[in-house]
Amino acid sequence: MTSASLPASAKRSKRVLPGFGLTMGVTLTYLGVIVLLPVIALVLKGAEIGPARFWAIATAPRTLAALQLTLTAAAMATVFNAIYGVLMAWVLVRYNFPGRRLLDALVDIPFALPTAVAGLALSALFAANGWYGAILEPMGIQVVFTIWGVAAAMAFTSIPFVIRTVQPVLEDLDPQYEEAARTLGAHPFTIFRRVVFPAIFPALLVGITLSFARSLGEFGAVIFIAGNLPFKTEIASLLAVIRLEEYDYNGAAVIALTLLIIALVLLAISNILQARALRYRGKTG
Amino acid sequence: MSLTVQNLTRRFGQTEVLRGIDLEVKSGELVALLGPSGSGKTTLLKIIAGLDWPDAGRLVVGGEDWLDKKAQERRTGFVFQHYALFPHMKVRDNIAFGLTVMDRAHRPAPATIAKKVEELLHFLQIPHLADRYPAELSGGQRQRVALGRALAIDPAVLLLDEPFGALDAQVRRDLRRWLREVHDKAGTTTIFVTHDQEEAFELADRVVVMGAGLIEQIGSADQIYDHPASPFVARFLGLTVEIPVTMRAGRAEAAGLDTSALPRRAMADGPATLFLRPADITLLPSPEGAFRVTEIATTGALLRLRMEGPADCQAEAELPRRAAPALSLGQTVTLRPEVGHIFPGSPTPAQPAPAPAPVSLIKESSR
Numbered sequence: 254m255t256s257a258s259l260p261a262s263a264k265r266s267k268r269v270l271p272g273f274g275l276t277m278g279v280t281l282t283y284l285g286v287i288v289l290l291p292v293i294a295l296v297l298k299g300a301e302i303g304p305a306r307f308w309a310i311a312t313a314p315r316t317l318a319a320l321q322l323t324l325t326a327a328a329m330a331t332v333f334n335a336i337y338g339v340l341m342a343w344v345l346v347r348y349n350f351p352g353r354r355l356l357d358a359l360v361d362i363p364f365a366l367p368t369a370v371a372g373l374a375l376s377a378l379f380a381a382n383g384w385y386g387a388i389l390e391p392m393g394i395q396v397v398f399t400i401w402g403v404a405a406a407m408a409f410t411s412i413p414f415v416i417r418t419v420q421p422v423l424e425d426l427d428p429q430y431e432e433a434a435r436t437l438g439a440h441p442f443t444i445f446r447r448v449v450f451p452a453i454f455p456a457l458l459v460g461i462t463l464s465f466a467r468s469l470g471e472f473g474a475v476i477f478i479a480g481n482l483p484f485k486t487e488i489a490s491l492l493a494v495i496r497l498e499e500y501d502y503n504g505a506a507v508i509a510l511t512l513l514i515i516a517l518v519l520l521a522i523s524n525i526l527q528a529r530a531l532r533y534r535g536k537t538g
Numbered sequence: 539m540s541l542t543v544q545n546l547t548r549r550f551g552q553t554e555v556l557r558g559i560d561l562e563v564k565s566g567e568l569v570a571l572l573g574p575s576g577s578g579k580t581t582l583l584k585i586i587a588g589l590d591w592p593d594a595g596r597l598v599v600g601g602e603d604w605l606d607k608k609a610q611e612r613r614t615g616f617v618f619q620h621y622a623l624f625p626h627m628k629v630r631d632n633i634a635f636g637l638t639v640m641d642r643a644h645r646p647a648p649a650t651i652a653k654k655v656e657e658l659l660h661f662l663q664i665p666h667l668a669d670r671y672p673a674e675l676s677g678g679q680r681q682r683v684a685l686g687r688a689l690a691i692d693p694a695v696l697l698l699d700e701p702f703g704a705l706d707a708q709v710r711r712d713l714r715r716w717l718r719e720v721h722d723k724a725g726t727t728t729i730f731v732t733h734d735q736e737e738a739f740e741l742a743d744r745v746v747v748m749g750a751g752l753i754e755q756i757g758s759a760d761q762i763y764d765h766p767a768s769p770f771v772a773r774f775l776g777l778t779v780e781i782p783v784t785m786r787a788g789r790a791e792a793a794g795l796d797t798s799a800l801p802r803r804a805m806a807d808g809p810a811t812l813f814l815r816p817a818d819i820t821l822l823p824s825p826e827g828a829f830r831v832t833e834i835a836t837t838g839a840l841l842r843l844r845m846e847g848p849a850d851c852q853a854e855a856e857l858p859r860r861a862a863p864a865l866s867l868g869q870t871v872t873l874r875p876e877v878g879h880i881f882p883g884s885p886t887p888a889q890p891a892p893a894p895a896p897v898s899l900i901k902e903s904s905r
Contacts, residue, residue, distance in 0.1 A: 432622070
């Protein structure tokens with residue numbers, strides 16, 4: 254063997270798995286056909302409409318109302334999920350109790366359950382004659398056919414995002430950090446605020462973003478409980494469907510594109526915040 | 539502050555990790571807890587810090603009963619083997635942590651904290667690292683910062699858990715010297731845990747040798763090295779060759795053994811065990827020798843030989859290759875121990891041998 258051919262063969266043998274070219278090709282093609290192409294088609298469709306008309310459709314009172322409701326309810330659901338999700342992840346990681354594994358498995362139910370089933374179950378529970386509704390309605394709290402119902406359905410379907418992103422980070426968090434903080438005189442709440450929370454914050458941010466994005470697009474679970482009253486409890490994705498059924502393709506495309514833009518902007522912000530929160534990892538990390 | 543531990547016991551389930559520890563540490567003293575892994579030394583350290591609780595016993599520091607106090611109230615400076623620096627805080631904030639988490643009534647003003655941190659950074663010779671994150675530091679630098687963070691709260695006791703265990707040999711030696719300087723200047727009562735006897739002997743005022751949840755011996759480096767108190771300590775200090783002997787008129791006797799170099803002992807006649815370091819044995823080739831050479835290995839500078847004696851007795855010797863007599867496999871030799879320790883009773887091969895010291899010495903010198 255000549256010395257010139259040696260580096261080439263050495264380089265080739267570095268890859269443990271063969272077929273990099275093939276697998277990468279398949280992956281990219283699939284990604285293009287399934288994800289990228291529809292998004293591009295949507296953007297092109299939106300561009301066809303023209304900025305003035307786009308603006309007119311997007312700011313029509315019914316569209317605005319739907320977008321506002323969707324964003325507000327998604328924000329409410331996300332705030333709830335952020336707090337409850339961290340709590341749940343904490344309980345699952347830090348305590349050992351009978352039924353912990355069962356509880357851990359239960360967390361995935363909102364993902365596994367068809368969203369329509371979730372919506373039906375939630376509306377049955379919160380209806381005036383349902384288990385929760387029977388308690389809440391006499392207190393003057395109505396959930397079904399209000400923004401609360403929309404938020405509840407959104408929170409239900411997106412809660413696993415926060416739990417499942419925070420949980421592994423919490424599991425990997427070395428208990429020595431907390432021990433060190435204790436010997437330095439920090440009390441439990443201070444330890445959580447200054448040691449634990451900064452460590453899980455980047456993961457929490459990912460969970461929050463995913464949870465919010467999912468809530469923005471949640472459809473199946475929401476329409477059962479929302480009542481879908483125009484200007485009141487009509488979510489944006491439902492309005493897009495209604496426009497489509499009216500053969501108003503432009504109207505549908507504008508709403509879809511607006512949701513897409515909101516989601517993308519959010520993703521970008523989340524990534525920037527995450528990078529800032531992780532800057533301590535240094536060049537080596 | 540002085541520290542007293544009385545009859546401390548701790549068990550995890552069925553295992554007794556501490557089986558009655560009594561220890562006095564004087565104010566300002568630097569004490570090493572030395573022992574193999576599983577001897578309970580880290581558990582003892584964690585109990586002193588309040589990170590673990592004993593099942594019975596007393597712990598008094600500076601006249602106060604510390605078992606009545608939470609970890610937060612004890613003011614111990616704890617330094618972890620893997621540093622446990624808060625990764626999202628700069629060095630400066632790590633060191634200031636213990637001061638910034640004090641309750642409002644006792645917390646110094648921000649300017650006072652900043653000044654104290656600056657002083658510590660200079661004291662520890664790391665002012666240039668103040669604005670870096672832990673991920674940007676080397677292991678040795680991280681451990682300096684960890685010590686700074688522990689010292690910032692003016693600890694009553696400084697506790698170090700294998701502080702140099704994760705560092706390579708050269709850095710370890712530098713830090714050892716540096717820690718001794720820091721201790722002498724700061725004067726904080728310090729207890730550190732190690733399984734490295736060289737580290738313990740070089741650094742500590744007194745060394746506490748622990749084995750299987752008990753204190754085996756307390757003393758200075760020379761005392762322990764020259765007069766190991768028990769077979770356990772002897773083995774742990776590298777006296778790994780055990781030869782069954784018979785005591786007669788204060789002299790150890792065994793076939794194939796020339797004990798003329800060993801002084802007489804005031805010991806009763808009967809069976810005993812001679813403990814030797816492989817390097818303290820001289821080999822005398824002789825046709826009537828009772829030991830047969832079964833293995834010869836060289837490390838370059840040293841020649842290491844294994845020999846088999848009567849009744850399956852295994853012996854190991856280590857000698858400078860330069861000075862070695864011509865030896866070959868299967869040759870018979872007589873062993874002449876130059877220094878050794880004798881404990882009454884027959885050898886107990888059932889006991890697992892502790893960390894063999896000669897191996898770690900070779901490793902270090904080959905770096």
